[in-house]
Amino acid sequence: MRTFVAVEITDQNILNSIKNLQSDLRIEAKPVESQNMHFTLLFLGEISDDMAQRVQNELKTIQFDSFDISFEGVGAFPKPKFPRVVWIGVKGGAGELVELAKTVEKKLAPLGFKSDKEFKPHITVFRIKNKIGDITDELVKYSNEKFGSQKISGIKFKKSILTPSGPIYSDLQEIKASR
16 A cells, blocks of 8 residues: 555645635646645555554654644745646744654654655645646745644544545544644
């Protein structure tokens, strides 16, 4: 099964703000569905049922306190001139989110999991399959846009099934914050 560890975006006001951005931004790209909005703390890829059980055993030992994050700014990876992904950034709480990702990686490293790149807190709001050219002018209008705040009080171990119409995610485990 294809798996990852994530923090979900659950605040309806934030999801509505993102949906408004997706409607307003005039680019040829596939918007990410509201129910699929999350931070990927660590992508594990294809693993066996046995490994999934071992991952769950490690994840349930993670202890962390809940914290608030605020969503602000819009950008593109790798860059607005050649975008593959359009994202919303995190201002407040970014450090805590980075630490949480490091904690997850530390717990799962003995099982052979390691991130292929440094965790940068962001929410993917569009995926771009075809070359669409420079979108700098469209994005600059939203560079300081605020989308709201949300309390992070849990992480999830998730399964992903890829389909032609987009991924279908399901929860395998949830780890709640200590307080």
